Amino acid sequence: MKPDSPSAREVLLVGSVGLKDCDEVFRSVGPLLGGRMKRIPDGETGPRTSWVSRLRFALEDNPSFEDDPEEVAAGGRITHPTEGTRTWKGPSVIARGAPPPPRMRLKAGVRPEGVRIGRLGYREAAIDSYRRLCALRDQGAVPKHLRFQVSLPTAAAFLNAHVVYEHHAIVEPIYRRQLFLEVEEICETIPHKDLAIQWDVSTEMGQWEGVRHAYFPDVKAGVIERLAVHCKLVPRDVELGVHLCYGSYGGRHWKEPESAANMVEVHNRLIEELDRPLAYIHMPVPVNRDDEAYFAPLLGLKLDRRTKLFLGLVHDSDGIEGTRARIAAAAKYAGDFGIAAECGFGRRPPETIPNLLRVHSEV
Numbered sequence: 001m002k003p004d005s006p007s008a009r010e011v012l013l014v015g016s017v018g019l020k021d022c023d024e025v026f027r028s029v030g031p032l033l034g035g036r037m038k039r040i041p042d043g044e045t046g047p048r049t050s051w052v053s054r055l056r057f058a059l060e061d062n063p064s065f066e067d068d069p070e071e072v073a074a075g076g077r078i079t080h081p082t083e084g085t086r087t088w089k090g091p092s093v094i095a096r097g098a099p100p101p102p103r104m105r106l107k108a109g110v111r112p113e114g115v116r117i118g119r120l121g122y123r124e125a126a127i128d129s130y131r132r133l134c135a136l137r138d139q140g141a142v143p144k145h146l147r148f149q150v151s152l153p154t155a156a157a158f159l160n161a162h163v164v165y166e167h168h169a170i171v172e173p174i175y176r177r178q179l180f181l182e183v184e185e186i187c188e189t190i191p192h193k194d195l196a197i198q199w200d201v202s203t204e205m206g207q208w209e210g211v212r213h214a215y216f217p218d219v220k221a222g223v224i225e226r227l228a229v230h231c232k233l234v235p236r237d238v239e240l241g242v243h244l245c246y247g248s249y250g251g252r253h254w255k256e257p258e259s260a261a262n263m264v265e266v267h268n269r270l271i272e273e274l275d276r277p278l279a280y281i282h283m284p285v286p287v288n289r290d291d292e293a294y295f296a297p298l299l300g301l302k303l304d305r306r307t308k309l310f311l312g313l314v315h316d317s318d319g320i321e322g323t324r325a326r327i328a329a330a331a332k333y334a335g336d337f338g339i340a341a342e343c344g345f346g347r348r349p350p351e352t353i354p355n356l357l358r359v360h361s362e363v
Contacts, residue, residue, distance in 0.1 A: 042126075122152060290329045
């Protein structure tokens with residue numbers, strides 16, 4: 001990539017926004033940022049604010065699964081030091097400030113071919129939000145050019161959150177079958193010219209960084225193989241985006257990236273496996289990184305001319321001044337990149353969201 005410094009930069013919202021419902025998200029974001037965006041998410045409001053955590057219901061009500069007795073005896077997960085602060089009081093109910101719940105396992109004697117995972121709710125949420133977006137467009141409340149962006153956790157995220165490690169290999173194809181079915185249903189229902197699918201890639205980055213479990217021996221090859229399968233599912237005329245994620249539970253990453261190097265490598269290896277370009281790739285930038293060492297690996301990014309790089313360098317903690325410092329450092333190594341937050345902001349206090357959106361707008 002050749003460095004450049006355009007005066008106005010495209011904006012990406014990673015996914016979750018944390019307002020009351022999709023109407024409030026569309027009405028808030030559309031007028032403020034719509035002129036600098038190409039796609040708009042529904043904010044992943046309600047139960048989806050918890051990202052992949054809400055999906056525990058898919059196993060709690062499943063006769064093939066049970067809580068892992070060792071983790072129950074320990075009062076929660078035995079080894080999960082960086083996953084955040086969540087616990088379950090029932091399906092789709094989250095309480096902050098307590099350890100995550102025990103993972104679940106297949107019951108003894110259950111045969112994999114007999115295991116089924118039911119509806120996850122992605123199709124239903126997408127269709128409902130898309131209808132609301134169309135209505136608000138017709139009213140003139142949201143710019144008509146904005147594609148509807150559906151952001152989805154990968155299968156690895158579900159496994160990491162809810163399944164004991166020794167059953168990942170068995171459950172992965174079972175869960176992926178249901179996830180992919182719902183993605184196909186979304187693509188069958190929403191016009192392709194009006195749709196963008198984004199894969200949220202967090203667990204895989206943790207595997208790449210050596211802080212998340214991977215059951216496959218060649219971790220990097222296995223990560224790329226699985227990401228490629230997810231990406232190939234998306235029809236060519238639907239925009240495809242990838243959000244490389246280091247987490248945001250408790251306002252922290254599960255590991256601070258040392259630089260953009262690993263994200264550059266994941267992107268470069270992934271696109272070698274695809275016969276289509278990404279519409280965009282998103283890479284986070286920690287708030288304290290406005291040094292050139294963080295951004296220098298971007299010179300090695302093999303970016304297709306049809307792919308937009310978004311750097312997640314917008315932070316409300318140091319506002320416009322800090323964000324501009326990170327933009328200036330990045331511009332020495334990247335070209336016409338867009339700007340974003342480092343992760344979704346559905347889990348932050350709602351009162352902080354207007355200021356974060358303002359920073360997106362003013363920088």
